[in-house]
Amino acid sequence: MDDRKKDQSIQSHANFDGDSATGDRTQIRQDQQNQQPPQIDPSLADAQAVAASLGVDPNTGLSQAEAERRLAQYGPNELASAPPVPKWKKFLAQFKDPLVYLLLAATGISLIAWFIEKANAAPGAEGGEILPFDAIVIVLILIVNAVLGYIQESKAEEAVEALSQMTAPQTNVLRDGKIARINTVDVVPGDMVVLGEGDSIPADGRLLAAASLRVAEASLTGESVPVGKNVDTLAEAKALGDRANMVFNGTSVTQGTGRAIVTSTGMRTQVGKIADLLQATDDDDSPLQKEMNYVSKILGIAVCIIAAVVLVALALTEGFNDIHDVIDSLLLSVSLAVAAVPEGLAAILTVVLALGVRRMAEHHAIVKKLHSVETLGSASVICSDKTGTLTRNEMTVERVVTPSGEVQLTGTGYAPEGRMIAIDAAEAAGITGAAEAAQAEAVTTLAVGAIANDGELRETAVETVRNGADSASSANTLWEAVGDPTEVSLIVAARKVKADRKYANYTRVGEIPFTSDRKRMAVVAQDNADAGRLTVFAKGAPDVLLGYCSRIAVNGAVRPMTQGDRQQILAAVERLSAEAYRTLGQAYRPLGTASLADVPGVAINAAGHVVDIAEQSDVLENDLIWVGMVGIIDPPRTEVRDSVAEAHRAGIRTVMITGDHPLTAARIASDLGIIDATGAADLGSTVLTGTQLDELPDEAAFDNATRNISVYARVAPEHKLKIVESLQRQGNIVAMTGDGVNDAPAVKTADIGVAMGITGTEVTKQSAKMILADDNFSTIVEAVREGRGIFDNIRKFLRYLLSSNVGEVFTVFGGVMLAGFLGISQPGSQGVTVPLLATQLLWINLLTDAAPALAMGVDPSTDDVMARKPRKLTDRVIDGQMWGDIIFIGIIMAAVTLIGMDMHLAGGLFTDRSVDAIGHDAQMTEARTMGFTILVFAQMLNALCSRSHDQSVFVGLFANKWLWGAIALSTLLQLAVVYVPFLNTAFGTVPLSAGAWVECLGLAMIVLVASELRKCVLRAMHRR
Template identity: 35%
Template sequence: MNSEIKTPWAQSPQEVLDILETSSTNGFSSHQVEERLRIYGRNLLKEEEKITQLARFLLQLKSPVVLTLLIATAISVLVGDIVDAIAIFTIVIINAIVGYIQEAKADNALEALKKLSAPHARVIRGGSIQEIPAADVCLGEILVFEAGDYVSADCRVIQASQLSADEAILTGESLPVNKDTVPVETSAPLGERKCMLFAGTAVATGTARAVVTAIGMNTEIGRIAGILESTDIAKTPLQGRLEQVSNRLLLFCLLVVFLVAILGMVHGEEWLDVLMTAVSLAVAAIPEGLPTVVTLTLVLGVQRMAKRNALVRRLSAVETLGSTNVICTDKTGTLTTGKMRVREVFTLSSGILKEEDAQRNDDALRKLIESSVLCSNASITSDGFATGDPTEVALLYLAKSNNLEHQYLNSAYPRLAEWSFDSNRKRMSVAVQAGSEVIIHCKGAPEALLPLCQLTEKEKVMILEAIETLSSQGRRLLSVATRTLPDPLQEFNVARYKDSVLVENNLTFLGLVSIADPPRQESIIAIQDCKAAGIKAVMITGDHPVTAKAIAQELGIVEDGIFDQVMTGLELEKMSPKDLEGQVEKIAVYARVSPEHKLKIVQAWINKGNIVAMTGDGVNDAPALKQASIGVAMGKGGTEVARQASSMILTDDNFATIVSAVGEGRAIYGNIRRTIQYLLSGNIAEILIMLGAALMGWPTPLAAIHLLWINLVTDGLPSLALAMEPVAKDVLKTTKRPSPKTFFDRRFYLELAFVSIITTVMALALYAYMLKTAGETLAKTYVFSFLVFAELFRSFACRSDQQTAFQMGLTSNLYHLLAVAIPVAFQIFLHHFDLFRALFKVQRIDWGHCLILLVLTLIPVTLIELKKWYVQSRKRSQ
C-alpha cells in the first residue's frame, strides 16, 4: 500500500477502503495501528529540528557580550596576566552553564504544555469508538465526526448526514462547504472536492465517518507548511519590550563606558586595565540572562495554571491575562453547575422552603416528595450516575437528600399504568399500587394541573402568590397532586382508564417544586473577587431574561443602578455597533443571545479600551474567541474548533477558574516586573559607582573580575528564585491591574532610581572612607563584598511590592532563601582562602569586619522595607 492515495476524491468509498485495506465498521486492531505508525510515521507536521545539547551550550557563547569577554581573555593571556584570563574564562563558562540549564528547563516545560494542548480525534478501533491524540491517527484509520470537531488528517467521506465543513483555512471560502460521499472528477480543484475532509479544517454541521487518506506532511495543509520557511521565533510582546529597554540601557552603558575609559586614561591608568574595566563594565551592565528568566517565569506560571484547570495554549497570552478587566461568560455549566436541582418547595402547610430547609418529618413535604419520585422515569445508579429528564433527576436528588431512595419507593409502590407527558396536557400521571388501593400521582405545569385540583379560594390565593414569587426568580415550576381511585386494586383495569381525563380529575394538591440550574458556590466567591480586582463579569446566555437576571443577582453580577441592565438578543440585533458601545458598560446580562451576537459584544468592549476575556464552547463561538483579548474555551463540553481558536482552555468549565487564572496572570506579571527591577537596579548601580569614582578622580573601585563575579552571583540564582515566588491568596485584591500598553510605568522608574542611588551613594561613601583609612586594595575589597551582599539581601525586598519580607515569611519561598544563602557563604569564605584572594585580587577581611560589612549591606534593603511599612501605615490610618 502506498503512503497516500493520489486521487481518493475520484474513487468510490469502497474502492478507497479496499486500497487502504481497512474496514468501515471495525477499523484497525492495535497491532495494525502499531504496524502502520511504524511504516508511515505519526500524523505530525514537520517541526524545526531540535537543537542538540552541545549546540545549545555553544549558543550560550555566541552573544556579543560573551565574545567580548573571550576577547578580553585572549588579551590577558597575550600580556601575561594568566590569573585574570583563567578567572574571566571560568566565569564565562559558569554563565554559559547557567544559561544552558535555564533554556533547557524552559524548553522542556514548553514541550510538556504542547502535549497538554494537543488536539484529539475519535476513531474506530476494534469495532468501538475511541478518542486518541490526533498525532496517533494513522493512514487508513476510520474517523468519526460531529459538528464542531477538528479534522486531524485528510480523509475520504464514507458516510455523511447533513455534513458541511469550514475550509476557510485552505480555500478562503467564508461559508461552510456541503459534503457528501459522491466521487468527483479527478481534476476537481481543492474547493470542489465535496467528498473530502481536510486536516486543519472543522466540521460545521452534521455527522460523518471518513477514512484517512493522507497524514502529516502529505496532507494539503502539510504541503502548505512545506512551502513556508520560517526561521524567526515569535517573541512575546513582553520580550519585545524587554529588548527595547535592554537596547536603551546598552546605549546608556556604552556612553558611560566611553566616559570611564577616557577618564581612566586621563588619570594615568594602564591602558590594559582601562580596556578590561570598560569591557567588563559593559558586560556587567547588561542583564543578558533576562529573556531566559522572563520565559521561564511565564512557563512556570503557565504550569501552575494547568494544575488549577486552566491550560494556556499561547505563552504570550499570560501577559494579557493579567491585564483583563472584563470577562464575558456563558451561564450554564460555567457560572452554574449545569445540573438542574430543586431550589425551593411549597406546601400549603409550610409555605415556601429552601431545598436545604425541607425536612422529611413534615408529613405534607414527605407526600410531595414521594409523589414526585413515583411520577418519574429517571434513575440514579449506586455510583451516582443519573439518567433521564434533567427535571426528573432533580426530583430524585431532592428525595435522596431526604433519605428517600427512588428504588425503594418504586418497589414499595409498583407502577400499574402511565399516562405520559405531552405538550397539550402539559402533565404526566402514573397509577401505583398502595396496599389494596390504586393511587394516581400527577405532576405538570401549574396552569395545567391546578384547575384539576379541589382547592378553596384561600388555598388558591396562597398557591398563586407562591407561583408569582418563584416565577419572578426565574424558576421552572412543577405542580404535584394525587388521587385515590374508587376502584379497589383487584378491579383496576388499565384499558378502562385509557383516556387520561378519567384519572386526572378531583386531584388533591400536594405542593409546588421550583427547579433551576443553581450557581456554583465558587462562582459567587469569584464574582466578589472580580469586583475587588476591578473586573466586570458579563453574563451571556440563551435563557429567558427573567431567569438570567435572577441567577445574575444570586451571583452578584448585577449591581443595582450601576451595572444592572438586561438586554435580549432581539434588542442587540437592532442596535448599531456605535449605539452598543454607548450602552455596553451598563449591561450586565445578555439573554436569549445566539453565539453570533458574542462577536458584537466583545468588539464593543474592546472599542471602549478594555481587555476582554470571552468564554465559548461551540463552533459559532470561534470568531468571538479569536476577537477577544483572551479566548477561553471549555475543555469538558466544548468543541475542538473552540479550543483551537482560544488562548486558554478550562478543563473544568468553571468560571472561578478564569478568575484564578487572571490572578495567576497578575502574579506572573508582578514576578517579572520585580525580577527585572532587581536586575536593572543592580546593574545601573554598578555603572554609577564606576562613573562616580572616575569623576572624583579615584582609582577604579572594581576590577573586571569583580564586576563579572557580581553579575554571576547576584543575577543568577536570586532572579530565578524571584520568578518562582508563590502566588499570594489575595493577589487580585492587593495587585493593581497591569497597564495593557506599557510594562515600565513611572512608579517602576522611580523605584529603580531610588534603589540604584541608595546603593551607589553607600558604596562610594564606603570606598572614600576606606581609601582614606586603609588603602586602595582593601577599599576595593570592601566595595566588592558590599555590592555582592547588598544585592543579595535587597532581593528579599523584591519578593513583593506591598509586603515586607518578614510579613511574607522568610521561609515561604525556600528557593529564594537558598539562592541568597549559597552566594553569601561563597562570598564570605572567598576572603579566607589564599587561592580565591589571589584570583579576585582582594585582601582578607576578619570575621568582625565581615559582620560590620553585613550590617552595612542591610541598610538599602531596610530602607526599602521601611518605605513599604510607611505606605501600609498611611493606608491603615486613612
C-alpha cells in the same frame, strides 16, 4: 500471500493518492512513501469499496489491536518537522548575544595587556602575572553562564512540551463498535472518524455519511466560504476544492455531522504534500518582552554615555601616556557595561514564567504561551458562557408541560432512576382524567425528544468488593453521558418513564442537524412495526419550533393549533424560564409513506434518488404536531458565586453571554451575584437579547449598552464578537470563554481567549490562549490571581536586579571620578585604577544575583493581589515609582561600597591610612575585596527589601524559604572567593579579618535601613 507482499498491500490500501511528500524528511518516512504505488483518487470510488479496500467494517471500525498495529507500521499522524536542533548547537546559541561579544572583546583586550606586560618585563624580573587570570575568569564565567542558560532553556522547553501534551488535539473515532476519543496523532488509515460541528478534521478521508455537513477549507484551498459535503461518488477527477465527498487534514467542520474513513495520514495527506512550502512565522514580542528590550536599550545608552564621560574626563585630567592607559580605559568601559546589564535576566524571566505556567496547569488553567501570563493579571472583564462554566453541566429534565397538564420527574444525574408525578391544577379543579392524559402526553413528548437526539447513555458494570469474611463482590452500574448533556438528559428522562418502549422500533434514516442559527433539529425515522412508515421527529427552542407547528396533540387526538394554544405554550415557557429552567419543545409529523420519494415537495436528483434530507428542511419541517416541552435544570456551581465576588473585589466585571431564555439567564446571573436584582420584573430589565442588540442604531448606542448590561441572552455567535469588540473599545482587557466553532472568532479577538477543555471544540482550543481543563469559571479567576502574582514577582526581581546593577554602575563611575578623593589613585600614579574588577562584577551578576532572582520568581504574595484594580496594558512594567526605588537603592549601595573601600586606603575621606610596607597595590587589593564583599551583602539585603515597594521587609520575612536558601548559597560562594587561594588569584581578593567583616556587614545593613526609612515615608504619604 507472503508477509512482505501483505505489508505492501496494506500499505497501498492506506494511501489512495500515493504521492510522496517533498522536502528534506527523515529516511524512514521517505522509505514508507516510496513503497506506495500510484492509486486512484478515493473520490472516484464508492464509499463501501474504499472501506473494503482498507479492510474495515464501517459499522464497527477498526479493533484496538489492529489500530495499534497500523500505528506502528505507518507512524504517527503528524507532519514531519524539522530535525531537532543538536544539543551542542543549543549550547553554542547561548553565546549569540551582544553582551557576550563585548565580554569576548574584553577578553582579547585583557590578553593583549598581559602580553604587553610580559614583553616589557625586565629579563629575570617578575613582570606581570604568570597567567592572564582576567581573561581566564571571564571565559570561565561565560561558560558557566552558557551552561546555566542552557539548563534553564531546557527546563522551559520541557514545561512547554508538557503543556502541549495537555492540549494535544483529539478526535472521535469508531473503535470496536464504540465511539472513542483519542489523540489525533494516533489516527491511522482505515479509522472511522466521527465528525461534528467545531471539529478539526485529523486526516484525509472519504465520507460515508453526511448531514448538512459544511467544512471550512480556506486553509487548504483558499475558499473563503464553507463547502457543502456529501457522499456521492464523483464521475470524474476534480480539483481539490471540488471533491465534495472528501474531507482533508487541517480543515474544520462549521456545520452538521458526518463520518469519514481515513485514507491518508501524516505526510501522505494533502496538507502534508505541501508542508515544505509552509513557513513558520515568528510571534510578536509580548508587552513584557518589549519592555525588557526597552530597558536594555535605555541601560545600554546610559552606560555608553557614562563611559564616554569617564573617558573624556580621564583624557583631559590625566591624559593617556602609553598603550597601558588606553588598555586600562577600555577595560574600564567594559567594566561599566558588565556592571550595567543583568546578564541572566532573559533566562531567569523564562524560568519564572515557565514555573508560573506549570502552577496554573496544576489549577486546571493551561496557558499555551509563556508570555501570555502577563496579560491575565490585566483582565478587567470576563465574558462567560453559562452552561458548564457557571453551572455544573449536569442537565436534568424536571418538568414536562403538555397540552393536558404538567408533570414532574424525580431523580438527578444520568442514572435513569425516578418517577413521574402529576402537578397540574386541572385535576384539583374537577377536570377528570387530566393527570392521566398529561402523563401519557409526557411519555410521548420524551419519546420524541429521545428519537430526535444525537446523545448516548452508556451503561458500564463496575465490580466492587465488600469488606467482610466472605469478601463478597457485587456489580454496580456506572452511567456515562456521551454527547451534548442536554440531549442525554432527554434520553435519561425517557428511560425513567419507560418511553424507550415507544421508540424501540424506530430506525433513523436521515437527520437535519441542530445549528446555532436554526435552534432546532429533526430526524426522519421509519417504524419497523408499521411497514416502515416514515415520521419526522423534531425538537428545539419552543418559540422557534412553534413557528413550524400547525397542529397540536391533546389527550390522544390531533387538532389544529389555535392562537390561544400558542399563547398558553409561550406563557408556560416564560413561567419555566423564570424558574431557571431551560425549555425544549418537541413535535412530530407522520409522513404516511415508507419512501421519501412519495412525500410531496421532496427533491429528486437526475439519477432518481432523493436529495440529501439535510438540505430539505423547508419541506420536512413544516405542518408539525406539537406534543409538549420539557424544563431542564442545570444548577449553578456552588463555588462560582464566591469567584464572581472575588473578581468584583479585584475590579473585574463578569458578563454572562448565553443562548438561553432571558429570564433563565437573569435568574442564574442573580443567583451567582453577576447582577443584583430581587424579582422577575427587575431581572428582565437587566438583560439584553440578540434581537435587542440588532435594534441598536449605531456603534455609540451599542457601546453604551455593553457599558451597563452584564447579561445577554438568546444571542447569536456574531453578537459575542460584537460585545467583545465593544468592551475593548471602552479600554477593557477582555477575557472571553467559548466552546463551539462559532465562538472561535470572539475567543481569538479577545485579549485572553479561553477555551473549554472538556466541551470545547478543537477549532476553539486552537484559537484560544488559555484552556480550562475543568470548564469551570472559578478556574479563570484563580488564573487571574496567579497571573497577578507572577507579574508581581517579575517586578520584584526586576527591581532587585536593576537596582543592584545600577549600584554597580554608580560604584564604578563614582570610584573612577572620585578616585583621588577616595584614595583609589595615589599622587604621581599613572593609568586608570578601577574600584572593582570586571571579573568581580561578572561574579556578582552571573552567580550571586541569579539564585536570589530565581527565588523571588516564586515569592508568595506580600499583599492581597485581588484587592487591586486591574493593571492597564499601557502601564509600564518598570514605572516611575520603581525607577525611583532602583536609583535610590543604587546610590545607597554605591555609597556604602565606596566608603568601605575608602576606609582601607591611604589618603581617603574617612580614614588616612599610610601606605605601609605592603604597598599601594596590596592595599588596593584589600580595599577591592572589602568593596566587592560589601556590594554582595548589600545586594543580598536588597533582595529582601525588593519584595515590596512600600511594605516593611519584616512583613513575611521568612515566608520565602527559597530566597533564604539562595542568600545562604550566595554567601557561601562569596566566602569561597575571599578565602580559597586559587580564587583569590583569579578574582583579585585577599582574606579579610574579623574586624573587616564587622565593617562589611555594618555598611551593608545601611541599605536595609535606608530602604525601611524610605518605605516609612511612602506609607505615611499614602495614609495622608
